[in-house]
Amino acid sequence: MSNKAARNLFIFGSLFFFVIFLALTFDTMGKLDKRAPVITEEVNAGKMVWHKYDCIGCHTILGNGSYFAPELMKITEKKPKGYLKQFLIDPKSTNARATMPKLGITSEEADKLLAFLDWTSKIDTNGWPPKPILATAAGVGGKELSEGQRLYQSLGCSGCHIINGIGGTTGPELTYIGSKRNRDWLFGHFKDPDKFVPKSAMPKVEAADADIEKLTEYMLSLK
């Protein structure tokens, strides 16, 4: 191959691939809005707050950003809004071990951020993040889940609590809770955590009394 041929291959080949890339970009732009909910003024305002405080300097969103703190794309599915709002305004007020700094986020800003994060949680991301296969397998294989275990999963308790090494770190570990608290305490605490622990960041359990009973039963079995 002569130098001139190699040069032409480089120039025209690059242009060729760039044109394909532009065509794909054009097609993608037409499809993006259908793959996510409508962007309201509040969602957009939340995105501005996101940029203002440089949240991406610690967190990832849609998997891109920094790896210092958890991914936030689906956070509003995992944790209740009330708790998240309290956390954003003053992280340590919900959990003394929180290390996210108090950035000065106002109450309105927190609402906007949560509207934005609600929006991101509903984007069609081709199935990302994947469901943890080992955790799913642990639930299916072995023995049947009890009624209480199922409630524990469906009510999202494991977003904040650890049992046998799995779960979130916002609240205390529950692996041995059965030997720490009695039935009345647990039941009452579920109905209204604030009555038992002042300024508790644990959300009230929104379920029928019968279900709360089953949940309490499950807690008592953890010894």
Added chain:
Amino acid sequence: MSIKYESQKIAEYFYTFAVVLFLVQVLVGIIAAAQFIWPDFFILNFNTIRTLHINALVVWILVGLMGATYYVVSEESETELWNLPLVKLQFWATVVAITAVVLGYIWMGLQPQANSPIMGITPLNEGREYIEAPRWADVLIVISVLLFLFINFMTMLKTKKWTGIQGTLIGGLVFLALMYLPGMFYAKSMVKDQFWWWWVVHLWVEGAWEVIAGALLAFMLMKVVGAKREVVEKWMYIEVGFVMFTGILGTGHHYYWIGTPGYWLWVGGIFSSLEPVPLLLMVWDAFRTTRESRNVTNKAGLYYTVAHAIFNFVGAGLWGIIHTLPQVNKWTHGTQITTAHGHLAFYGAYVLLVMSMIYITLPAIRGVKEFNASRAFQSFWWMTISMVFIVLTITGAGMVQVYMERLMGLDYVAIKANYNLWFWIFRAIFGVGFLVGVMIFVIDFFKLGKKPMPSVSAAPEKA
């Protein structure tokens, strides 16, 4: 060794600024590493420290490449640079703008409310990774780069030599400048925001910058082992051609999970797994050329050039391909595996590139006949060994994270505080080793040729 044109000396201004920023980058990198162990370690929060770390990195490499370009264009065009005072203006304007941006980051770090939007634009920090620089700074950067391109273009017009090397170099730089623009507008949708953001980040490091690296590699092989122009230029075209053919559509490896259509899994998966091919060609090119020629004029320069080719392939190619297929990336996306790759790729591809250019052109600029290369070798080994261990450590942290968070469903906060703690500690220790290497380099940079040295790396009069 000596320069042919007086104005080539200007490269040293750019190198000096680059070297100072390199030192700053690594210092703040160590602070960031310490904050993984003690989050409250420093007055500035992690996000500000990280912003300084990655911005210093990108800027010093760009500034270093600017200096190298002025040198190469003057040499290849066989003439003085067009309008030297304007070059100096471009240099000082860049220094002032960068300093202002850095002060802005620190101000915002101390006082987050100072970044409240003014007419919908955040004034100190855009809050987007790598392109945190606020809009007013974007404009200044574009002006500086346009001026830089214009001066080089006018220099080439003086003699109209249009060599392949300088054509490719300028082509890569124009592409670089153009690819800054997609990062300069606001998108209401976070999906579109990230879509265009990757045009800047990916098409820079895996497109424009690799083209520049290919052109400079050809130049360095000519200078340092006296390789024949026709041969190096032909391989250069083939290498940078492949970079573009695979790298442009390879952008798709960032469009798997951000809300983009599913066909990107195919496009990105196929093209990005071919991206290591041109990088391997560059390694082969460096070895073949070196073996063919016996008259090595600058041992340190050659050493860095070959190391650049190798680590470009290992960091970008190997550490890239391990997580580029969608089936793997689904689990590793946004974990410490990405950090490991980012470090080795940037170090191998661009840190070593700028350092090779410095070791090849600085002796000529300083008019040194021979220089003692022992410090160059020492700093190389301190840096390279430390970086390899940082990367292995963080790859380990990434594997633990993928297993525990993505497969078992544990919270990242728990993993970070418990299971990965020792990885953070080792990274910080190796980081100090890296800093030692950088300090040896900085000393060498300022002392090279200033004092007569016992000859180790002999350099004949003409390269």
